[in-house]
Amino acid sequence: MLMPLFPSTTAAASRSIQGPLSRRAGQQQSHGSSKKNNEACSPWNNRLVKCSIGASLLICMAANVWLFANVGRNSSKETTRIKAKQQSELTSGASSSSCRLREYPSHRYYHWSRELSDKSKHPSFLTDSEYIYGEWPKILDMISPPQKLCVDQSDWLPKDASSSRVSTVNTLPFADGTNPSIVSMQRLLQYAPSVHETIHKLHPTAKYIATACMTNSQCTWPEATPPQKPIVVLTVFMILDASFQSLHQTTITLERDSAWGRQPQPLQQVDQHATPALDDARLFVHDHQLWISYREGHVFGYESQVLNPVHFSVEETLSVYIKTSETTSFCCGRNMALMQDANDDDAKQSSSSSSSILRALTWVDPVTVEAVNTTPLLQQQSKPNKGRRLRDLKLHENETALRDAFINGSTTMDAYLPLQLQDQPFHRRLASSIKKKKSHIHGTNAFMVHLPDRNEYFGIGHFHRPPDRAQNPYARFGHHYTHCFYTITDQPPYVLTNLSPEFLLPAAAASGGSRKELNAAEMIQFLSGLEIVDSKSSSEKDRVVVIAYGINDCEAAVTTLPWQTVVSLMRPVRQNAAAAAALQVVDYMQPLRP
Numbered sequence: 001m002l003m004p005l006f007p008s009t010t011a012a013a014s015r016s017i018q019g020p021l022s023r024r025a026g027q028q029q030s031h032g033s034s035k036k037n038n039e040a041c042s043p044w045n046n047r048l049v050k051c052s053i054g055a056s057l058l059i060c061m062a063a064n065v066w067l068f069a070n071v072g073r074n075s076s077k078e079t080t081r082i083k084a085k086q087q088s089e090l091t092s093g094a095s096s097s098s099c100r101l102r103e104y105p106s107h108r109y110y111h112w113s114r115e116l117s118d119k120s121k122h123p124s125f126l127t128d129s130e131y132i133y134g135e136w137p138k139i140l141d142m143i144s145p146p147q148k149l150c151v152d153q154s155d156w157l158p159k160d161a162s163s164s165r166v167s168t169v170n171t172l173p174f175a176d177g178t179n180p181s182i183v184s185m186q187r188l189l190q191y192a193p194s195v196h197e198t199i200h201k202l203h204p205t206a207k208y209i210a211t212a213c214m215t216n217s218q219c220t221w222p223e224a225t226p227p228q229k230p231i232v233v234l235t236v237f238m239i240l241d242a243s244f245q246s247l248h249q250t251t252i253t254l255e256r257d258s259a260w261g262r263q264p265q266p267l268q269q270v271d272q273h274a275t276p277a278l279d280d281a282r283l284f285v286h287d288h289q290l291w292i293s294y295r296e297g298h299v300f301g302y303e304s305q306v307l308n309p310v311h312f313s314v315e316e317t318l319s320v321y322i323k324t325s326e327t328t329s330f331c332c333g334r335n336m337a338l339m340q341d342a343n344d345d346d347a348k349q350s351s352s353s354s355s356s357i358l359r360a361l362t363w364v365d366p367v368t369v370e371a372v373n374t375t376p377l378l379q380q381q382s383k384p385n386k387g388r389r390l391r392d393l394k395l396h397e398n399e400t401a402l403r404d405a406f407i408n409g410s411t412t413m414d415a416y417l418p419l420q421l422q423d424q425p426f427h428r429r430l431a432s433s434i435k436k437k438k439s440h441i442h443g444t445n446a447f448m449v450h451l452p453d454r455n456e457y458f459g460i461g462h463f464h465r466p467p468d469r470a471q472n473p474y475a476r477f478g479h480h481y482t483h484c485f486y487t488i489t490d491q492p493p494y495v496l497t498n499l500s501p502e503f504l505l506p507a508a509a510a511s512g513g514s515r516k517e518l519n520a521a522e523m524i525q526f527l528s529g530l531e532i533v534d535s536k537s538s539s540e541k542d543r544v545v546v547i548a549y550g551i552n553d554c555e556a557a558v559t560t561l562p563w564q565t566v567v568s569l570m571r572p573v574r575q576n577a578a579a580a581a582a583l584q585v586v587d588y589m590q591p592l593r594p
Contacts, residue, residue, distance in 0.1 A: 099148050099150035100148070100509075101146070101148050101508045101509035101551075101555065101557065102172070102176070102219070102509060102551075102552075102554060102555055103509045104522065104552055107474070108221065108474075108522060108523055108524075108552055109507060109520040109521065109522055109523060110480070110504060110520060110521045110522075110523055111520055112136070112139060112504075112520070112521070123480075125465050125466040125480070126465055126480060127592065129465050129466075129592075130589040130590055130591055130592075131482075131501070131502055131589065131590065131592060132484055132499065132500070132501050132502050132585070132588050132589060132590075133501050133571075133588055133590060134590030134591055134592055134593040135501045135502070135592075135593065136592065137482045137501070137502040137503050137504050138501060138502075138503045138504070139503070139504045139505070139506050139521055140503050140504070140505060140506070140561060140565070141506075141561070141565070142505065142506065142559045142560060142561050143544070143559075143560045143561055143562065144559070144560060145508075145559075146505070146508045146557040146558065146559040147243065147244040147245075147557060147558050147559070148176070148508070148555060148556070148557050149177060149180055149210060149212050149238065149240075149244065149246070149548070149555075149556040149557060149558060150245070150246050151176060151177040151212055151214065151236055151238075151246075151249065151556075152246070152249055153173055153176075153214075156231050156232045157173060157231065158231075172219065173231075174217060174219065174228060174230055174231055175214060175215070175216070175217030175219055175230060175554055175555075176219075176554060176555035176556070177212030177213060177214050177236065177555065177556045178212065178213055178215075178217065178526070178550035178551070178553055178554060178555060178556050179212070179213050179280055179281075179526055179528045179550040179556070180210050180211060180212045180213075180528060180529050180548040180549070180550065180556040180557075180558070181210060181211045181281065181282040181283045181284075181446045181528055181529040181548060182208055182209070182210045182240075182283070182529035182530075182531050182546060182548040182558065183208065183209050183210075183283045183284070183285065183290070183531060184207065184208055184531050184533045184546070185199070185200070185206055185207050185208060185209070186533050186534065187285055187531070188209070188285070188290070191285045191288065191340070191344065192285050192288050192289055192290050193288075194288070195289070195290045195310075195312070198312050198314065198318075199239060199312075199318075202239075202248070202314065202318055203239050203241075203247045203248060205241050205242070205247065206239045206240065206241065206247055207240060207241055207242045208239075208240040208244065208531075208546070209237065209238065209239055209240070209283065209290075210237075210238045210240055210283070210529070210548060210558075211235055211236065211237055211238070211252070211281045211282070211283055211292070212235070212236050212238065212556045213235050213277075213278070213279065213280065213281060214230065214232050214233065214234050214235070214236060215230055215233050215234075215277060215279065216229075216230050216233075216553075217230065217553055217554050218475055218476055218524070218552055218553035218554060219552070219553075219554035219555075221474070221475060221476070221552075222473070223476070233277045234251050234252070234275050234276075234277065234278070235251070235252045235276075235277070235278040235281040235294070236249055236250065236251055236252070237249070237250050237251070237252050237320040239318075240558075244558045248317075248318055250317070250318060250319055250320050251275060251320075252276075252278060252281070252292070252310075252320050252321065252322065253273045253274065253275055253276075253319070253320070253321045253322075254273065254274045254275070254276045254321065254322055254323075254324060255272060255273055255311075255321050255322070255323045255324065256272050256273070256274055256324050257272065257323055257324055257325045258323075258324045258325040258378055259324070259378070260299060260324035260327060261296065261299035261300040261327075262298075262299050262300075263299055273321065276296060277296065278292065278294040278296065279294055279295040279296065279297070280294060280295055280334065280335075280528070281293070281294040282294070282338075282445075282446030282447070282528065282529070283310070283446060284338045284340070284446050284447035285340060285447075286338070286340060286341075286356060286358045286374070287341075287355050287356045287358070287374070289309045289310070290309070290310040291307055291308065291309055291310060291338075292307070292308055292310050292322065293305055293306065293307050293336075293338060293446065294306055294308075295334060300329055301331075303331055303332040303333060303334075304329045304330070304331050304332065305329060305330055305331070305333070305334065305336055305360070306327060306328075306329045307327070307328050307329060307330075307372070307374065308322035308323070308326055308327050308328075309322070309323075309326055310322060311323065325376060325378060326376050327376060327377055327378075328372075328373065328374055328375060328376055328377050328380070329377060330360065330370070330372050330373070333362060333363075335442050335443045335444055335462075336360045336361060336362045336443055337360065337361045337443045337444075337445055337446065337447055337448045337459050338358060338359070338360050338372070338446065338447040338448070339358070339359040339360060339361060339369070339447065339448050339450070339457055340356070340358075340447060340448075340450055341356035341357045341358070341359075342450055342452070342455075342457075342490040342491065343356070343357075344356055344450075345450060345452040355374075357371060358371070358372045358374055359371055359372060360372050361443055361448060361457075361459065361488070361494075362443075363443070364441045364442065364443050364459075364461045364486070364585060365438075365439045365441050365584045365585040365586050366584045367488055367494050367495055367496050367584065369488075369492070369494040437586050437589075438586060439584070439585045439586035439589050440463055440467040441461045441462070441463055441484075441585050442461060442462050442463070443459065443460075443461055443462075444459075444460045444461060444462045444483065444526070444527050444528060445459055445460045445527065445528060445529060445530035446528065446529060446530070447530070448488075448530075449530060449531065449532050450490060451487070451490075451532075452490075453540075454487070455489065455490050455491070456487040456488065456489060456490055456497055456498075457487060457488050457489075457490050458485070458486075458487050458530075458532070458566075459485075459486055459487070459488070459530070460483055460484070460485060460486075460527050460530055460547075461483065461484050461486060461585070462481055462482065462483045462484075462526070462527065463481065463482050463483075463484075463502065464478035464479060464480055464481045464482075465480045465482075474523060475523070475524060475553070476553075478524075479523050479524055480523050480524075481523070481524055481525050481526060482502040482503065482504060483502065483503055483504075483525070483527050484499065484500050484501065484502050484503065485498075485499075485500040485503075485566050485569060485570055486498060486499045486500065486570070486585070487570065495573075496573045496583060496584060496585065497572065497573055498570035498571065498572055498573060499570060499571060499573055499585060499588060500566070500569040500570045500571065501569065501571075503569070504521035504525065505521060505525055505527075505547070505549065505559060506520075506521060507520040507521050507522055508522070508551055508557055522551050522552050523552070524550070524551070524552045524553055525549055525550070525551060526549055526550040526553075527547055527548075527549040528548060528549060528550060529546075529547065529548025529549070529558075530545070530546070530547060530548075531545075531546040531548075532544070532545055532546070532563065533546060540563055540564065540567070541563075541564060543562070543563030543564075544560050544561070544562060544563060545560065545561050545562070545563055545565075545566055546558065546559075546560050547559055547560070547561070573588075
């Protein structure tokens, strides 16, 4: 039973033994039978033949034993090799679902190379709109070309029936992941050291962590009929190196250890981990922990921003999850930027010190900041704090009167600050008699970056034109986005301090030529992630702004630009405290200048 596994080996051994004997026999036959019989019966020759045959059989048997002992191991190694090759293809651009930035039809780009003074060459909703400072949006010069965030979709993309390879023949995935958020390892080391330690132990070269949403997309527009549905709806967590290449990817799951919004507590026999959508998920740091904000409309309503601390589990690999029992939320709206407590930089708090205060910029125009209650919703419902609610109402009454006086110039910031009203909400005043005009600016990034040396928070806002989300030939909802940089004070009263003109990022993969030749930008750029890192030192000249953004509601990318470029773009809003509160983004919106 062993011999057939090595037929060539045994045949070769047989030929090596029989060949000389055959030739020798032919020679002996020509010399007479007597001599042939004497040589054929020689004891020495018999022993040589037997030894040769026996040695060959022993070699053959040993080889078969070695084969049986190693075939399973070799098979496992081969399987691992094939999987590694497939993973390499997905991240190296060898397949169509890989990490290549997409190109889009011409109608999905801005084309600023066209003569801007000729309004007939541009849609009227662009030329008839107002812009910050009345200036056309600029296309910024970045440090380097954008890097696509590579999402490995091999776990959910359909596979060929004949093999385990992902089917990518003449086909692009439904979506590549969009609306990313990003946090640097520098930030984790300073403000969430335990999270930094967990990630650094697994991936010493990690420089960033990020999220990307796998959900509905507009990779192609107009849509097919009937519209294609997403294969999966989930959020991936990624660990990135200095070049924004993925070192690790996992899906964020939900540990259902309690009721969750409108969903009752699951039965014990039900799988306790689920895969939520976490729409528009954004990472941020608060109170020495990594958090995530998101929307889960069918569970909490579409106006609520939902928050959870992020947990890590390290067994065979790193997994990331949130717990239903720790969920909290605040209302109302979307694209609200969380604000890390400014006092964290001054106090250099340790993990054993008192908790930080989390705030949110809920509206950019007018600047509106609210305190966020991070107590889990289950505890808020079971133990309502009526005393605090009454105190907050009283503070709000005092704050409203003082803010009105501040806006009208009858008091100053110096008179306002001693009140130390840092834990009460600054509610958006929709019915203000002072601000009738609207600017249609929206917040964008996950959190505002604190600049302790400037006593400011730094953020990004966006516009889309036209401002409504009516049916149109360009996109499912909003389109023709622009963005701006701005800063606000890091203490109350929170007021606008600097504002840039609107801008665009250069097209990641321009259609029909180079970016410089086309001077193009995608009509949907959604700058959802913002971070600042120190490239060499902590001085301003070495700061780099990191922007994670979605492209055409289809894919995610990261790009960088010098902080000094941002500083040169922003223009001061206030000259003195009395003027500051009266000036908002809307005051700088003007028709396009000739």
